[in-house]
Amino acid sequence: MTESLVLNAFVLRDYPVMVPFGEGQPYDLVVDVGDAFLRVQCKSARPAPGCLLFNARTTDHGRGPRSYLGRADVFGVCHPADSRVYLVPVPTVTSETVYLRLEAARNNQRVGIRLAADYEIDRWSAQDLRALAVGGGRSGAEVAA
Secondary structure, eight states, X not given: OHHHHHHHHHHHTTOOEEOOSSSOOSOSEEEEOSSSEEEEEXXXXXXXXXXXXXXXXXEETTTEEEEOBTTBSEEEEEETTTTEEEEEEGGGOOXXXXXXXXXXXXXXXXXXXXXXXXXXXXXXXXXXXXXXXXXXXXXXXXXHO
16 A cells, blocks of 8 residues: 555656566665656555654565665655655665654754654655655755755
């Protein structure tokens, strides 16, 4: 379901989307962003108090948890209950579990916080997506700006 919701979000924004044939690729979708292809790893988000969270590692049975760094460009994150799609650049993820805050932290902490609204798919321009695809994407802090 998550893959179809992420795919639909790109198609509704007029991006051609390809689905890799077969299993075993470290990405679920390939989005044509003009002069480059964006590799999207789809992840289902689950609720936590004030947040959505998703697993940012894959398990290769035999090698253990592995990062998507260098193997996908962006996580296409969706919480199926509300169908919102968020794009989180793979190079900005440094932990196995990623939290997207739906509301401000109770202690007013702002540093190191990922506000979900800053990663909504509509915050990304075609130019931003092309930059991610060629490896010059913006950081999480720049998304919020």
